Amino acid sequence: xxxxxxxxxxxxxxxxxxxxxxxxxxxxxxxxxxxxxxxxxxxxxxxxxxxxxxxxxxxxxxxxxxxxxxxxxxxxxxxxxxxxxxxxxxxxxxxxxxx
Amino acid sequence: xxxxxxxxxxxxxxxxxxxxxxxxxxxxxxxxxxxxxxxxxxxxxxxxxxxxxxxxxxxxxxxxxxxxxxxxxxxxxxxxxxxxxxxxxxxxxxxxxxxxxxxxxxxxxxxxxxxxxxxxxxxxxxxxxxxxxx
Numbered sequence: 001x002x003x004x005x006x007x008x009x010x011x012x013x014x015x016x017x018x019x020x021x022x023x024x025x026x027x028x029x030x031x032x033x034x035x036x037x038x039x040x041x042x043x044x045x046x047x048x049x050x051x052x053x054x055x056x057x058x059x060x061x062x063x064x065x066x067x068x069x070x071x072x073x074x075x076x077x078x079x080x081x082x083x084x085x086x087x088x089x090x091x092x093x094x095x096x097x098x099x
Numbered sequence: 100x101x102x103x104x105x106x107x108x109x110x111x112x113x114x115x116x117x118x119x120x121x122x123x124x125x126x127x128x129x130x131x132x133x134x135x136x137x138x139x140x141x142x143x144x145x146x147x148x149x150x151x152x153x154x155x156x157x158x159x160x161x162x163x164x165x166x167x168x169x170x171x172x173x174x175x176x177x178x179x180x181x182x183x184x185x186x187x188x189x190x191x192x193x194x195x196x197x198x199x200x201x202x203x204x205x206x207x208x209x210x211x212x213x214x215x216x217x218x219x220x221x222x223x224x225x226x227x228x229x230x231x232x233x
Contacts, residue, residue, distance in 0.1 A: 022144045023112055051133055053140045054205040065198070082133045089211045090204050091192030 003031060012039035013077075017048040020056030029059035036066040040073070043099075047078035052086050064095040075099055100161040100174070107146045107158040107177060115143045115160055119173055122164040127171075127233055134212035135171060138229055141205035142175045142184075150179025150225070169233035174226060181220045184227065185210075 001018040012035050020028050035042050042063070052060075067074045076096035079087070087093045103118045105111045119139045123132055139160075146158045161174040190196070190207035210216055215230035 021112070021140055022109055022147075051136065053137055053144075054202075054208060055140075055144065057204060061197070082130060085212075086137070086208065089192075089208055090190075091194070091197050094194055094197070 001028065003028075005035070010039055011041040011043065013043040013045060015045045015048070019051040020049070020059060021051065021053045022055035025053075025055035025059050028056065029062055032059055032063035033066055036063050036070070036072065036074075040070070041075060042067060042072065043075040043077055044096075045077045046080055046083055049080055049083050052083050054090075057086070057090060057092055060092060060095060073097055100163040100172070102159060102161045104157050104159040107143065107150060107156055107179075109144070109147055111158075112140060112143055112147070115158065116140055118160055119162050119171075122162045123171060124164065124166070124169075126169065131231060131233060135173070135231055138209045138213050138231070139173060139175070141209050142227055142229075145184065145205060146175070146177045146179065146225075149182070150177045152179075171231040171233075173229045173231075175229075176224045176226050178224050182225060183218045183220070185216060185218050 001020060001024050003017070004015040006013040014035060064074050074096055076098050101122070105114055116136050116139050119135060120132060123135065143158060150156060156177060156179055159176045162172070164171045184206045187203065189210070190203045209229065213229045214232045217228045219226050
């Protein structure tokens with residue numbers, strides 16, 4: 001799992017690359033929560049995110065709740081087909097604003 | 100069927116997933132491969148998290164992939180507490196449930212990405228069978 005952050009003032013764009021599964025979801029969640037703390041708008045570019053399991057969904061959910069709490073926005077961009085299927089099956093599409 | 104018996108813990112997740120993935124021939128598309136990976140991860144992680152709590156134990160995975168029709172059968176067993184993961188049925192994915200729920204989504208995903216999922220408790224073992232057609 002690789003992550004790259006691009007900063008634009010109060011907006012952060014995080015590029016996710018690889019897999020989020022039960023073996024790394026805790027570390028990924030820590031990164032997400034650090035970024036939701038620092039930015040008002042967090043864009044997650046998921047073009048190269050190939051796989052998310054339910055453990056990974058939990059990390060996205062925590063990020064969403066943290067953003068909602070501070071009235072920020074969680075944005076999803078370029079979501080790969082495989083990951084979008086997981087979001088759709090579980091109703092997680094409603095966590096994001098898609099651009 | 101080929102079988103693999105390993106400790107049910109997160110350190111063995113990749114071994115569990117890899118064992119099943121190695122049975123898929125080259126003709127299997129990436130989408131189906133990812134769905135199989137997802138199903139195996141969800142079931143294995145459930146066993147690792149809950150089956151023997153607070154102790155530890157093993158999971159046994161049996162696997163067979165046939166052609167014409169292209170069909171993968173995966174059986175995952177544990178000797179932990181009897182638990183039918185299918186007993187809760189489809190998960191509620193409403194917004195309210197989404198915010199309140201802890202867990203339960205894993206099996207929901209498994210049911211959606213596999214073509215058939217069966218559970219039986221037999222001789223002290225939880226036996227979950229999953230079928231995926233190409």
